Structures are given as structure tokens and as C-alpha cells.
Amino acid sequence: MSEKIKNIFRKFLIVAFSIVIAGTSSGYSNDTEIKADDTEGAVDFEHSLDDYVPAKNRYNFYFTYKIVHPWWDAVALGMEDAQQKYLEKGIVITYEYMAPDAASYEDQTKRLLEAQKGDYDVIGVDVADEEKISPVLDEMVAAGNKVMTFSSSDAAPDCKRIAYVGNTHNYQDGADLTEALCEKLGYKGKVGILVGSNGAPCHEDRAKGAKDTIAKYKNMEIVAVEYDQDSIDLAYDLAKQMLVDNPDIAGFVCCNMSNPVGTARAVTELESSAVIVGMDHDQEALHYLKDGVIYCLGVQDCYSIGFDTLQVAVKIADGNLPGNLFPDKTDESTTIIYQEDAEPMLEVLYGDVTQ
Secondary structure, X not given: OOHHHHHHHHHHHHHHOOOOOOOOOOOOOOOOOOOHHHHHHHOOOOOOOOOOOOOXXXXXXXXXXXXXXXXXXXXXXXXHHHHHHHHHOOOEEEEEEEOOOOOOHHHHHHHHHHHXXXXXXXXXXXXXXXXXXXXXXXXXXXXXXXXXXXXXXXXOOOOOOOXXXXXXOHHHHHHXXXXXXXXXXXXXXXXXXXXXXXXXXXXXXXXXXXXXXXXXXXXXXXXXXXXXXXXXXXXXXXXXXXXXXXOOEEEEXXXXXXXXXXXXXXXXXXXXXXXXXXXXXOHXXXXXXXXXXXXXXXXXXXXXXXXXXXXXXXXXXXXXXXXXXXXXXXXXXXXXXXXXXXXXXXXXXXXXXXX
């Protein structure tokens, strides 16, 4: 993880303690009238450990996720905060936090099977492909491993993983962003969808939410659905080709953190008036939001995901199951932000005060 990103988020951690955080650290926000003064509530940096007393004074975890990406760097910072707070109580937590440079269920399967051989109290995974990875997790649990899922993608509903911490409303995120797009377009026009990685539950669910929303309006049409594999460059190429094939395309729905950036680059280069909605808090995407190239973004609370993941992992390691101590699914928030929110969000998250 880059020191620049660490320093940016740690700077905000200090600031966060001096302000009143809007909202809570979990739960879903679909308020489409979020004001600039409330943008700090989109990411909650003010966390304390709960009252649970760990059974041990040392834990070792393994976490793997879809792809090396700044989104998971933000999750990692929440984990580091929880790790430090446990250390202050005399509890040492070590963990591996690893991912490939390109999303791949084959690579993730290999990593999980290798982790089984290690001395880990809990193995956690952000699922790269629900259909392919869920059976692997079932086999790991059957072999006696304590397995959880985290981040933005859970396993299949019938998977035997112990618990999940992260976004439980990806479908609704896709639907809400697309509803905002449809309203902006006057409920008419052609739309392109950039999904992300094939089989990734969060990306697929958001795309389904987008498709179902567009299907409600007879004067709206989906002209292309493409997979950018969480690559800004590929998203740029795909969006540009969509615009070449459909010069009158009215809007784009972008289902991960990378593709709003690639799409905005293409729209800007071709001087298109297409409206873009998408996910998360990439710095370049926030600048495009500020400039009006992107209409709105759904920002997930990555920091809370990381913090809560480590707390749940400790409880699972001690032999606890979902119930009074933690739920089967710990839900984290998404906040939709607009142009007026971009500048304060850039300053809060990145210390970016570029005018």
C-alpha cells in the first residue's frame, strides 16, 4: 500500500475525531439529496472496538481479495486501525493481505488452497467469482477451516462460510444509481453498462440492478454491456467503442471504481454529452464529478468494512458463530454524492484542494 494513500487517510482520521460524523458506521443510505456538508459521513473513520473480550492474546489471519487496487487499500487502512486498537489492549494481530494484479478465480482458488496449509485462525476472502469460489469455501469449511467473506462480494447464499462483512446491497446500489441516471435523462435514451469483472458478485449485482431499472422505462434502451475487468484502460477502450458504435448514446452506468474513470476519459475525448453514473471514490473520478463529467457516484465506506472485518474475524477465531455477537452479514453503507459534494470529498479523502 502506498505511503501517500496511508498519509491521506491518516490525516483524515485525525480530522474525523474533531467533527460530528453524519450517519452510522453501518447500514444503507440511499439519500439522493446529500449535501456537501455531509460528505464526511460517507466514510466513517471514527471507530472503537466493541466490548467483546478476545479469548487469546495473539491471532493470525489470511485475507485475499479480487485485485490489487486503491479500493482495497482503503479497506486495509480500516484493518490497520483495528489492529492498532487491539494492540493497545495487549492483543497482537498479524495477517496476510494479498491479491493478484488481475482478477482471476483460478488465482484466488490457488491462494485459498495454499492458505489452508498455513497456521491461520481465520481465512477471509472477497469472492472473485461466486459460482467458482463458493464450492471451494465449502470444502475448506468441511476440512475444518474457519472461513469468512468480506469487502464487497459475498459467496453464494447456500455457502457454508461463517459470516460476511461488507456491502449487502450491491443490487440496490446499481438500481439507485441508474434511477438517478434515468431521471436526469428524462426517462429516455440509450445506455451502456460497464460491469467490471466476470462473475464478481458485487459487479454482477449492480449491473442487474441497472438492467432491471432501465427495463421499467419504455423509452430507454441498453445498447451495450461490457466487462472491463476492473481496468481503467480497458474501460476507456470499451466506452470509446460504445460511443463510436452509438454516437447518440445518452448515458453510462459504471459498476465498479475503475470504469467511471475510463468512461469519463472516453466521453471527454470524444466530446460526448453522455451522462455517467458509477461507483466509489477514485480521486480522478471525483475530479470528473466536480467538473460535471460524471453525474453521481455511490461511495462505499471501505474503512468501516476493514475495521469491522477484523473484529468479526477475532470472534470467529474464538469459535463464535453468527448470533448475538455478530450477524451473518454485517452491512456497510453506500452514499450517493453529486457535483456539489465532490470538492469537500476530495479535500476530506485526499487533502486535495485543487481549484
